[in-house]
Amino acid sequence: MNILKFRMLLLIERYKKATIVAEQLGMKQPTVSFHMKKMEEEWGIKLFEYKAGKIILTEAGRLVHHYAQRIVAGSDEAMARVRQMKRYGRGSLVIGCTDTALDALPDPPWLTLAASREEPLYHVRTGEHEALMDMLDEGRLDLLLTAQGEPESSRYQMQTILESPLALFVSESHPLVYADGQLGGVHLTAYPYLMLEDRSVAEAMMVWEAEQGLSLQPQLYADRCALLIDSLRRSQGIAILPEAAVAKETPGLRRLPLPGRAPLWRLQVLVPKQHWNLPLLGQTVERLRQG
Structure with missing residues (x-):
């Protein structure tokens, strides 16, 4: 089955009308119907059925559609990259x-x-x-x-x-910046924890929390370090991030050593x-x- 037929199958699933599919492909409606029949002959199984004036994919049709999505996407990607190379x-x-x-x-x-x-x-x-x-x-x-x-x-x-230890980040006016003595994990529980929504960081944090015998309860999740940094500047929250993910000279932010053994982020x-x-x-x- 050629790429045109796979593309046609995707359009049939989307529009469910042979006339609209024909318009999208720049061909006549009987040509679409002809190719639909040929597709069923090639696969040796019924792919389409008509219900209330709409074309519906059968179970076999949905299976072929699943792979057609990948085939068409791969073809489009290849064509785009070849055009760029040219x-x-x-x-x-x-x-x-x-x-x-x-x-x-x-x-x-x-x-x-x-x-x-x-x-x-x-x-x-x-x-x-x-x-x-x-x-x-x-x-x-x-x-x-x-x-x-x-x-x-x-x-x-x-x-x-790259390997980078996790570090504690707070605003430059945060009380922990001026804390006397060695910082312990228990001190962190007094402040809102702003968590990076990244599974690799979360897994490293689980190891550190187990060693410290505590569990920080997030009050904010964000999927970008920049969002957490902006929130830190405006609050008394804390965040634990890979050192490499935060520029050394970030205005309004202080990096503090993480209590205990800082886990490595790889x-x-x-x-x-x-x-x-x-x-x-x-x-x-x-x-x-x-x-």
């Missing part, structure tokens, strides 16, 4: 990056793009680990920067490119073992490690 005369990579990883990268390679036309053309996609992992599995990402630990699939290699890069341009992928990973 236009710019250089290869490109699509990099997935969790929000915390993006904050922690000291010198990502895509920052050099403005200085040199010899560099690859980078596309950076940010989001939550699970969504980015799905994109990597589907081939829509070339590599993924995350801190979520070992991948479930053996299709990928993982390399640690930033890793996941790369597929098989790739269309392994040399370019390896070059990018090496530059990330050196950065």
Whole structure:
């Protein structure tokens, strides 16, 4: 079944009318009906049924639709990247990056793009680990920067490119800045805890809390360090973040040592073992490690 038929299947599911599908594809309605019949012949099973004047996918049709989404998305992605290669005369990579990883990268390679036309053309996609992992599995990402630990699939290699201890962050006028004596974990429970909504940080925090024999109760969740930093400046809250994710000279903010043994937060890069341009992928990973 060619890509046109897969695309047609997606449109049938969306619009449920052969006339509208025909308009979207720039063809006549009988042509759509002809291809629908051919699809059922190719698969050897009924894919469509009519109910109240609408075309509804059968169970088999929904199964094919599930894979058609990936096939069409992959085809569109390939066409877009080939067009870019023709236009710019250089290869490109699509990099997935969790929000915390993006904050922690000291010198990502895509920052050099403005200085040199010899560099690859980078596309950076940010989001939550699970969504980015799905994109990597589907081939829509070339590599993924995350801190979520070992991948479930053996299709990928993982390399640690950065290690950073967790640290305590407060406003520069916070009472803890002026506290006498050594800071203990119990002192932190007196203040609102602003938590970074990042699974890798949460897992490291669970280890630290167990060692300290306490449990901090979050009063605010945020998925970006910048949001927490802005909230810290305006309150007497506390946040525990990877040191690397916060610039050393951040106005209005103070970094304090975390009581006890500060757990390490590790930033890793996941790369597929098989790739269309392994040399370019390896070059990018090496530059990330050196950065």
